[in-house]
Structures are given as C-alpha cells and as structure tokens.
Amino acid sequence: MREFAALCGVSLSTVSRVLSHSREEAEVSKKTYDRIRAKAAEVGFKVNYYAQVLHSRNSNCLGFLVGSRMPLLTEPLLHGLTRSLNLRQKHFALHFGDDAPEKEADAFDRMVAYNAETVFYIPSFQKGGNYSTRHIRRILEKYPEYPPVITLYGGTDIPGFHQVGFRDYETGKQAALRQLACGCRKFGVIALLYSNLMHREMIRGYRRTLLENGVPARNIKECFVGYEETPADAFETFRDAEGLWFSHYVLLLHCARRLLDRTGDGKRLHIDCLCGTETEILYHQLQPQPRSGDMPDDFLHWFGSLMIYKFRVEDIGAKAAEIALQLFRQNAANVPRFSPIELTPELFR
Structure with a gap:
C-alpha cells in the first residue's frame, strides 16, 4: 500500500480510505477518488483484507x-x-x-x-x-x-x-390455560425427538401450568417422535386425550391421520401449536385429506379447536x-x- 500511495502521489491514509470506503465516506474529492480507483484497476492493486483485519x-x-x-x-x-x-x-x-x-x-x-x-x-x-x-x-x-x-x-x-x-414458558402456559377453559381433563405433549431449548421451555410451561391447576401427572402423556422413526403405536397413549400441545404445526400435519385413528373423534380434541407464516402456503399443500365426506374439507376445522401461535420468521x-x-x-x-x-x-x- 505504501508503494501504491507513492505511485499515486497521496498519503497512505488517503489510499486506505479510497479503497476501503464509498465515495461519500472516503472524505476526498471525486477527482482524487476516481483517479486512485482507476490507478488501482490499472496496476491490479487490491487492499489485503486479512492485513486490514490484523491491523484494525x-x-x-x-x-x-x-x-x-x-x-x-x-x-x-x-x-x-x-x-x-x-x-x-x-x-x-x-x-x-x-x-x-x-x-x-x-x-x-x-x-x-x-x-x-x-x-x-x-x-x-x-x-x-x-x-x-x-x-x-x-x-x-x-x-x-x-x-x-x-x-x-x-x-x-x-x-x-x-x-x-x-416468551416460551408463557406460550406453553397460555396453551394449557386455554385447554383447561375448554373443559379438557386429559392432556398430551407431542414433540419432535430432536428439539432446542425453546421447544423444551414451551413444554415445561404447558406441563407445569396443568399440574398447578390440579391435573394429575398421570393425565399428562408425552410422546417424542421423529419423522422417520415413529413407532406405529406411538399415539395409542393419546386414545383418551382431549388437550394436546404440538411443538410445531408441521408435526401436527405429520401425525394427524394416525392420531385421529387412535382417538376416533377429532371434535373432542383441543390443540395448540406454533407456526411461521412464511411457510403457511407450503403447509397448506401438506394438509391431510378427509377419508369421509362426513368430515370438513378444511383440515384446520377437523378438531374441537385448533390454536396456532403465528410469527413472521x-x-x-x-x-x-x-x-x-x-x-x-x-x-x-x-x-x-x-x-x-x-x-x-x-x-x-
């Protein structure tokens, strides 16, 4: 850079500002800025990025x-x-x-x-x-x-x-209180086998709120599933469930058909889950289709109630x-x- 500054007839700091900043930020005249940039292109000179990092x-x-x-x-x-x-x-x-x-x-x-x-x-x-x-x-x-x-x-x-x-814990708490208000007495958590602290904290808020409101621990079932390793009878434990927390809407789509096969009547299920709005259109294409004309065509209305907590990613x-x-x-x-x-x-x- 010293050699190039001498070639241009300017100071080292001027070369540094011109080659590292926009015209507005370089604090030199347009003529000087254009001349130094043109000379750099002519001789193939470029600022060493790693040297800049070490120096600054x-x-x-x-x-x-x-x-x-x-x-x-x-x-x-x-x-x-x-x-x-x-x-x-x-x-x-x-x-x-x-x-x-x-x-x-x-x-x-x-x-x-x-x-x-x-x-x-x-x-x-x-x-x-x-x-x-x-x-x-x-x-x-x-x-x-x-x-x-x-x-x-x-x-x-x-x-x-x-x-x-x-507000992870509060979201789980809100879901539990809503389902209790719907009259639910038996509950379940269906979550991915692989999860992060956010999902675990939501489950903690859901479970603890139920316990604090008098729900016996035996009436709160849990199932952790993987998209490729879910046992065929994984949802048998939810046969009598009325309130369910799903860690994500796409997991509900994945499990809905087998879950309904076990519970029989989706109308008694009250479900809460999480979903990003950017993926709603894609998920709509993945919605299960009804097997009988007795069920509404819209998957979102298959249940007694479905609360989706939405956010924009x-x-x-x-x-x-x-x-x-x-x-x-x-x-x-x-x-x-x-x-x-x-x-x-x-x-x-």
Missing part, C-alpha cells in the same frame, strides 16, 4: 452459524437481517453445524478467531431430555473477549448471549439486525439481553 482488529465480518439445516427458517431470517443492516462494508460468513456439536464448536471457534463483529446464531437441535451447550462454552473459555452473540431462534442458556425469541431476522446495530453504536451492557417477538394467536373451530 475490525473484520467488518458478521458470522452466521446455523446449528441445524433448516432452509425454510434460514432464508427468511437472512432476508430480515440483510434488509435491515447496512451491508456495504460488511461481509457474511455463513457456517452450518449440521446438528453435530464438534462442527458447531469449530464454526464458533473460527468466527471468534477472525474477529467477527457479531455472531448470529441458530442453535442446533439435540436428541433426548438434556440439552447441552458445553461444546460452545469450551470455545468461549479460550477467548476472554468474544464478539456479541445473538441467538435468532431456539434460545440459549449462556448468560452473555443476546436472544431474539418468543423475517421479523426475527429484522429484530436481530436492530440489536446488532445497537451493539455497534453503544456498549453491549446497555443493550437488553432478551428481545421478544410477539406471537399472534389464531383460533380455528
């Missing part, structure tokens, strides 16, 4: 770590982020964890090591009853000062992270971008750790 300790890079492959979630999240952030001088580094803790930890390590300004993070799904973030915590122990991390969906139990999400990305901008402008300690996205309940009878 500011990478202008935003990390985006997707713990699980979820294209229906990732695309609208990215759209919400990019339409809200000024990306002229920013770069996205996109990494996938593929639900493997070692891959997720390695991606985190790389983003922190090359000074990502902010890390946007969709936590992975994990199997079983215990959710662990030990693999992430081990990486963070290596870096006393790591960049701000914003979880966009799924929640986290790491105190230093910022979160954009729903793009809004989550936009809110995360808003937090990132706040973090760029002020001390992280002044930015709230949790920013809620409000769910919109829609009831079908």
Whole structure:
C-alpha cells in the first residue's frame, strides 16, 4: 500500500480510505477518488483484507452459524437481517453445524478467531431430555473477549448471549390455560425427538401450568417422535386425550391421520401449536385429506379447536439486525439481553 500511495502521489491514509470506503465516506474529492480507483484497476492493486483485519482488529465480518439445516427458517431470517443492516462494508460468513456439536464448536471457534463483529446464531437441535451447550462454552473459555452473540431462534442458556425469541414458558402456559377453559381433563405433549431449548421451555410451561391447576401427572402423556422413526403405536397413549400441545404445526400435519385413528373423534380434541407464516402456503399443500365426506374439507376445522401461535420468521431476522446495530453504536451492557417477538394467536373451530 505504501508503494501504491507513492505511485499515486497521496498519503497512505488517503489510499486506505479510497479503497476501503464509498465515495461519500472516503472524505476526498471525486477527482482524487476516481483517479486512485482507476490507478488501482490499472496496476491490479487490491487492499489485503486479512492485513486490514490484523491491523484494525475490525473484520467488518458478521458470522452466521446455523446449528441445524433448516432452509425454510434460514432464508427468511437472512432476508430480515440483510434488509435491515447496512451491508456495504460488511461481509457474511455463513457456517452450518449440521446438528453435530464438534462442527458447531469449530464454526464458533473460527468466527471468534477472525474477529467477527457479531455472531448470529441458530442453535442446533439435540436428541433426548438434556440439552447441552458445553461444546460452545469450551470455545468461549479460550477467548476472554468474544464478539456479541445473538441467538435468532431456539434460545440459549449462556448468560452473555443476546436472544431474539418468543416468551416460551408463557406460550406453553397460555396453551394449557386455554385447554383447561375448554373443559379438557386429559392432556398430551407431542414433540419432535430432536428439539432446542425453546421447544423444551414451551413444554415445561404447558406441563407445569396443568399440574398447578390440579391435573394429575398421570393425565399428562408425552410422546417424542421423529419423522422417520415413529413407532406405529406411538399415539395409542393419546386414545383418551382431549388437550394436546404440538411443538410445531408441521408435526401436527405429520401425525394427524394416525392420531385421529387412535382417538376416533377429532371434535373432542383441543390443540395448540406454533407456526411461521412464511411457510403457511407450503403447509397448506401438506394438509391431510378427509377419508369421509362426513368430515370438513378444511383440515384446520377437523378438531374441537385448533390454536396456532403465528410469527413472521423475517421479523426475527429484522429484530436481530436492530440489536446488532445497537451493539455497534453503544456498549453491549446497555443493550437488553432478551428481545421478544410477539406471537399472534389464531383460533380455528
């Protein structure tokens, strides 16, 4: 860069501003800006991005770590982020964890090591009853000062992270109270075998609220299913159920036919679940068809009641971008750790 500055007859700082910023931000005349840019193109000179990072300790890079492959979630999240952030001088580094803790930890390590300004993070799904973030915590122990991390969906139990999400426990509680008001006495939870902290916290709110309102534990059944490994008799336990919590609307679509085969009468079922609005049209195409003319053609009205708690995935990305901008402008300690996205309940009878 020193040699190129001498070639152009300007200072080192002028070359740096011209080649690293837009015309408006470079603080030089249009004539000087165009002359230096033209000379750089003529001799093939480019600023060394990695040298800039080492020198300034500011990478202008935003990390985006997707713990699980979820294209229906990732695309609208990215759209919400990019339409809200000024990306002229920013770069996205996109990494996938593929639900493997070692891959997720390695991606985190790389983003922190090359000074990502902010890390946007969709936590992975994990199997079983215990959710662990030990693999992430081990990486963070290596870096006393790591960049701000914003979880966009799924929640986290790491105190230093910022979160954009729903009021998970309250959502489960609201579902339980609604079903109790409908007169339900026997309940069930149907959730994915692989889940994140958000789904588990909603289930906790649902179950605990039922218990606190006098429902015996024996009247709250649970079933964790996988799309490819669900036993044929998995829904036998819900034969007498009246109130059901599904962790997601698409899971209800997947299970509805076999569930109705076991319960017999869908009209006595009161169901609550979660759904992103960007995927509603797609899910509509997946709705089960009635076997008998006695049932309504519209799947949403097969049950006594169906409450869907809706949200726009793009809004989550936009809110995360808003937090990132706040973090760029002020001390992280002044930015709230949790920013809620409000769910919109829609009831079908």
